[in-house]
Amino acid sequence: MKRIRWRYMVFEIISQEELDIDKNALSEALVRSIKELWGLRGLMETSARLVYYDKMMKRGLIRCKHRYLHIVRSSLASIRELDGVKVIIRVIKVTGTRKRALELLRSYSEVA
Amino acid sequence: MQKARADKMRRFADLGVYVEGFLDDIEEVKRLIDMMRKLGFDCIALSVTNPKFLHDLDRISKRLDSGEVNVVTRLTIVESDPERVKALLRKYRGHVDVIGVKCLSNAVARLAARDGRVDLVSFNLVKEPTFDEVEANLIKEQGNAFLELPIWELFEQIGKEHMLSGLVLEWIQLAREYEVPIVTTSSSRSLYDVRAPRELASLAMFFGLSSEEALDSISKNPLSIVERSRVKRSPSFVMPGVLISGRGEPYEEDKVEVHGIRDYKPRRT
Numbered sequence: 001m002k003r004i005r006w007r008y009m010v011f012e013i014i015s016q017e018e019l020d021i022d023k024n025a026l027s028e029a030l031v032r033s034i035k036e037l038w039g040l041r042g043l044m045e046t047s048a049r050l051v052y053y054d055k056m057m058k059r060g061l062i063r064c065k066h067r068y069l070h071i072v073r074s075s076l077a078s079i080r081e082l083d084g085v086k087v088i089i090r091v092i093k094v095t096g097t098r099k100r101a102l103e104l105l106r107s108y109s110e111v112a
Numbered sequence: 113m114q115k116a117r118a119d120k121m122r123r124f125a126d127l128g129v130y131v132e133g134f135l136d137d138i139e140e141v142k143r144l145i146d147m148m149r150k151l152g153f154d155c156i157a158l159s160v161t162n163p164k165f166l167h168d169l170d171r172i173s174k175r176l177d178s179g180e181v182n183v184v185t186r187l188t189i190v191e192s193d194p195e196r197v198k199a200l201l202r203k204y205r206g207h208v209d210v211i212g213v214k215c216l217s218n219a220v221a222r223l224a225a226r227d228g229r230v231d232l233v234s235f236n237l238v239k240e241p242t243f244d245e246v247e248a249n250l251i252k253e254q255g256n257a258f259l260e261l262p263i264w265e266l267f268e269q270i271g272k273e274h275m276l277s278g279l280v281l282e283w284i285q286l287a288r289e290y291e292v293p294i295v296t297t298s299s300s301r302s303l304y305d306v307r308a309p310r311e312l313a314s315l316a317m318f319f320g321l322s323s324e325e326a327l328d329s330i331s332k333n334p335l336s337i338v339e340r341s342r343v344k345r346s347p348s349f350v351m352p353g354v355l356i357s358g359r360g361e362p363y364e365e366d367k368v369e370v371h372g373i374r375d376y377k378p379r380r381t
Contacts (some may be wrong), residue, residue: 014147016304037318070314070323077311078267086304090151091311 005066008051008101010093010108011076013058016086023053026060029082033075046071051098057109059092061101069094122327124309125155125334127186127210127232128262128297132160135168142176144303149181151308155338157210157297159186163200166207184209184338192216194223205229209341212260215241224257225250231337232295234260235283237269237276243283248290256340258333259287262299263307263315281320294321295337296329 013019021029027050034043046068053060064072076089092108095101126148134140141158148156158173160166169185177183185208191197197213197220205211212232215221221241224233233251235243243259251257261280270277287294296316300306307315313326321329343349348356 014304070317073311074314074318077307077315080304086302088147088151088304088307090308 006063007066007069008095008098009062009064009069009072009091010095010101010104011060011062011089011091013082014088014090015058015082019058019082019085019087021083022055023050025083026050026053029079030062030075033079034071037075037078038071042068042071048072052102052105054105054109059105059108061105063098122331123154123335124152124331125157125338126153126298126306126312126330127157127295127334127337128159128212128260128299129156129306130160130299130301131158131169132162132165133301135160135165135172138172140303141172144306145176145181145183147303148306151306153181153309155182155184155335157184157186159188161188161190163187163204166204170207182338186210186212188212188214190214190216191220194219197223201227201229206345209345210337217241221247222250224255226254228256230255230257231341232260233257234262237266237279238273242279243286245286248286248292251292252290258293258295258337259283261294261296261316261319261329263296263312264305265299266319277319284320293333294325294329295333296326
């Protein structure tokens with residue numbers, strides 16, 4: 001059986017106003033967006049999961065299958081509002097390992 | 113490996129950022145440009161649909177154009193009368209970098225397809241006309257327009273009627289068949305509508321473009337329009353294929369009278 005290759009997407013949320021959203025709500029918004037755009041099949045194929053979200057920094061980490069990166073990317077891009085606040089979700093970096101992605105997130109929070 | 117490097121070297125452009133709503137607030141326009149630079153764009157077309165804003169637009173774009181990001185201007189003509197479209201093209205072609213035509217009637221669609229002054233043609237999903245074989249063939253044979261995919265506009269229309277998404281897939285098939293290049297624009301109307309280039313490309317992939325086509329539609333294709341327009345608007349441009357490459361000293365002829373072919377001495381170069 002072929003090994004699944006995962007990709008880890010480090011993202012940040014740029015919001016118009018103060019955004020108070022937790023990991024679960026964000027995860028729900030992501031799933032809703034994938035379903036709306038690509039359907040249940042898209043959701044199944046990507047196996048996307050919000051691994052980590054820092055509410056203070058508004059940065060997080062999503063894991064998905066490497067072949068379906070564009071599905072998650074487009075679904076993130078199509079989210080225009082969260083909790084009634086206008087947002088831009090920007091993918092900062094895509095890595096091949098969780099360790100590297102977490103390192104990146106840590107480095108961003110140190111800079112901030 | 114080489115492909116990955118080339119992808120990283122890509123320069124990105126969004127030729128559809130509508131600023132009519134906040135053109136009087138230069139700080140907001142500045143914030144928008146800063147945001148787009150942060151997201152990774154190298155070229156932005158500040159766009160209007162009403163020509164009366166062109167003067168302000170030109171002033172703002174010149175002021176905000178920096179070495180880091182290239183700010184160009186765009187006029188989108190939204191008309192159903194071809195004569196009016198012709199008049200607007202005649203009047204404003206020399207004033208803006210990019211001209212787009214949103215086709216509201218078949219006559220306008222045909223005119224836009226064959227007129228060399230039009231850079232981008234876009235269609236409405238809900239109403240006629242649509243991008244068809246005749247249109248694609250006209251662009252291929254006579255015009256040099258690109259098919260525009262205004263992402264948010266298409267999403268808004270699809271939101272009202274889901275079956276319409278199939279129509280965009282048909283457009284893209286036709287564009288491929290007739291080799292009509294595609295340009296993806298965000299068609300954003302506010303600061304929080306803009307998206308990073310690769311996110312925009314992934315949204316274009318939702319409409320059926322391949323990964324390479326989607327990236328070309330936000331980098332190579334729009335930049336070629338801007339380049340073409342810059343050449344045409346430069347003072348050295350005379351007509352397609354003729355450019356003034358430089359100006360030398362006026363040539364002074366020797367005061368030698370030529371009576372016959374024997375007196376003729378060829379000019380030394």
